[in-house]
Amino acid sequence: MKVVLFCGGAGMRLRGYADDVPKPMVQIGTRPIMWHLMKYYAHFGHKDFILCLGYKGNCIKDYFLHYDESVSNDFVWSHGGKKVEFLSRDMDDWTITFVETGANANIGQRLKAIEPYIQDDEMFLANYGDGLSDLPLPTLLEKFRGSNAIASMLLVQPTASFDIVYTQSEGAVKEICPITRTDFWINGGFFAMRREIFEYIQPGEELIREPFQRLIDKQALLAYKYSGFWQCMDTFKDKQHLEELNQGAAPWKVWSSVANAPADGECKPGQQSEPALAVSTRL
Numbered sequence: 001m002k003v004v005l006f007c008g009g010a011g012m013r014l015r016g017y018a019d020d021v022p023k024p025m026v027q028i029g030t031r032p033i034m035w036h037l038m039k040y041y042a043h044f045g046h047k048d049f050i051l052c053l054g055y056k057g058n059c060i061k062d063y064f065l066h067y068d069e070s071v072s073n074d075f076v077w078s079h080g081g082k083k084v085e086f087l088s089r090d091m092d093d094w095t096i097t098f099v100e101t102g103a104n105a106n107i108g109q110r111l112k113a114i115e116p117y118i119q120d121d122e123m124f125l126a127n128y129g130d131g132l133s134d135l136p137l138p139t140l141l142e143k144f145r146g147s148n149a150i151a152s153m154l155l156v157q158p159t160a161s162f163d164i165v166y167t168q169s170e171g172a173v174k175e176i177c178p179i180t181r182t183d184f185w186i187n188g189g190f191f192a193m194r195r196e197i198f199e200y201i202q203p204g205e206e207l208i209r210e211p212f213q214r215l216i217d218k219q220a221l222l223a224y225k226y227s228g229f230w231q232c233m234d235t236f237k238d239k240q241h242l243e244e245l246n247q248g249a250a251p252w253k254v255w256s257s258v259a260n261a262p263a264d265g266e267c268k269p270g271q272q273s274e275p276a277l278a279v280s281t282r283l
Helices: 033-043 057-065 107-113 137-145 195-200 210-217 236-246
Strands: 002-007 048-053 075-078 083-086 095-100 123-127 131-133 151-156 163-167 173-178 186-194 221-226 230-232 273-276
Touching: 002 033, 002 107, 033 048, 033 123, 033 131, 048 057, 048 107, 057 095, 107 195, 131 186, 137 151, 137 186, 137 221, 151 210, 186 195, 186 230, 195 210, 210 221, 230 236
Parallel strands: 002 048, 002 123, 048 095, 151 221
Antiparallel strands: 075 083, 123 186, 131 230, 151 186, 163 173, 221 273
């Protein structure tokens, strides 16, 4: 199944750090966040990627054209450097299609631009390219395949430290509650879609606005709630948090913890997976 990654963002809230690279190229450890995301999908067998390029797309092209396997793989160096034998490889069996989708295009326009590359695929995956999760992907896909929905989106609970304030009619504060303790869900940026989605996108439209509203009207948008690990990288504080996690267990690295991973379709203890015809959005 093809994986569409939206890689055109400039990362405006990461200014001062990401000025010279597009947002998906901001590094977590020694590799950019999009590499971590691609490793996640490849772990589940999805190794055919379509990259929707935009802001400084050449940075992404150059990264893969000059990819250095030694950064994340063990190897044997011998004969004065004339022979280098890698003990493991990252992406020998990956296929990556690079598509220029416009410097200022929105997500809907970028998705519409790669329609010819989906060809006759019944379903495909898509991702904002700026968030990581240990989501049990086979479970989400099983629910999606068993539905009549045209698109499915991951819903997660926000990780930001905001408070929800409830007031009475006269304005007096009734309750203050951390947003993480409410039943409030946001768009996690992980999608599964059927090819029919392209029929619902008109020129210039943002994906989760007009196209998804049309799906909602037809009861064709499936929401998948997940309360396990999820973290986006919208701000420098988010990046710092992911860097700290990367020094330890790094929950999203399902490819390096196979022995402790749940079986396909199984959630880890304390995690919740619930499909529903509902939607909450995150831009």
